[in-house]
Amino acid sequence: MSTRLDELVQELGQADRQERIELLIDLARELPPLPDRLAGSRDESHRVPECQSPVFLFVEPAESGRIRLYADAPAEAPTVRGFVALLVAGLDGATPAEVANLPDDILDRSGVREILGMQRISGLYGILRRLRALAAQLPQPESPAKMPADTPSADPPSAASSDPSTAAASTPDPEALIAALRTVTDPELHVNVIDLGLVYGIQTQGHEVHVEMTLTSPACPAGPQMIRDAVAALEKVEGVTKAHVKLVMNPPWSPDRMTDAARDELGIF
């Protein structure tokens, strides 16, 4: 997590209710206005849907693999605006990975949950989720994916898949992998796992394919079946000798992953 954000969260967390509210008001007052070129883009596609107050977030790539974070929130909702300003102050100039891995516990550690109350905190989780999703769309500078390392695999990679001369000719087509996953549906929602936004990543290593996917809720009873279906569908794709599907719960799935925009994030990495 960014050091600056960590410091701000700690300062808020150590304050009493009154001081914490004053700090949030100060942060809210100091939130920089949106640049003119973004001011006109305060539309539904940039709004955090879970938040009852209109909150707009913009994450852009900047030099040396850092991000610029811009945000707007109404002055009439100073706690929300202050929290958004805290994120901007703490994360503008951070790396995409720092933002993509932003932990939910900052709401507890900063004491913001305590002043807002259980029932009104959901919009702020929505802000954190949207921010992580936006950052995850950006090119990750330290990109090598770590997932195959801890993916259990019964078979060691075959000789063919590590031989670039033969692998190049018949490695699976990424489009074909996505098409195969489109045949796997969530039995409760009757929508395929791609359009639901459950697939977080697809990586091929020669003839082996590694997929990271999540479920709509950690307790989804259809999980094991969907994973078996996904493995079976992937292994039917030309050029695939072995498919590994790893279940991940972080970041948690949310309905906004189902939109067209969210589908673009899925990409092959």
Add this chain to the structure above:
Amino acid sequence: MSEYAHPEVLVSTAWVADHLNDPKVRIVESDEDPALYFQGHIPGAVEIGWHAHLQDQVVRDYINVPAFEALCRKAGIANDTTVVFYGDRSNWWACYAFWAFKLFGHKDCRIMNGGYKLWKDQGRPLVRDIPQYPPTDYKAQPIDESTIRAFRDDVLAHVQARRPLIDVRSPKEFTGELLHMEDYPQEGSLRAGHIPGAKNIPWSLAVNEDGTFKSADQLRALYEQQAGLKPDDPIIAYCRIGERSSLAWFVLTYLLGYPNVRNYDGSWTEWGNLVRVPIERGA
């Protein structure tokens, strides 16, 4: 054009501006956003927050009588004080506080029509000084809460008797299309939809753009023609946690004068989690 049934419970921003130094009047700000009061409030207003002050922090309920008395004593509210509530979001929480004060038997409660937004939009003063008032010897005189508050068993009996319910949530929450926060079930409900027989009249239809309440004729058209209510019906209003439905309760009870309206403050966060209660989906 007809008048509101109890026009005296609604005061204008101008009335409040004229009574800022009236020792018989206490202005109370009740907001969704707990920082709003501290960012700037009506001169002399005290903060009474739904979460920080009116709710018990352990049990899901209101504070008890001694805690309510301590709250009023500290805020300089006496038993005969005229308490005027206002706040953000078109007075949701002001209505909620008004309702809670009625549970504890406070007689003279009023709502500032238009709330925080209208006061601010009219360019009236907002200050940051937190006032101190001499403590009072407030004594709560709780009413029979069953007259204005419904619990889950009351709601179940109401459904079985096919009596009218008003669901003031958004249309998508009502149909079950939108379940709040699927991945944070502790803040939402395990089931989506509405209580069988409920009519969906989103709270926002009861207020104007500037935050003031719609006219008596408009409100009557909304609740009597659109929702089919009759003034003498026993009615229960609910939403997700009981704040938006406090506004509907206020409108029906004081602006239209219905004698038998209760607020189900458990609302969808209770009903949508109860085992084996009936639920309907769709419009």
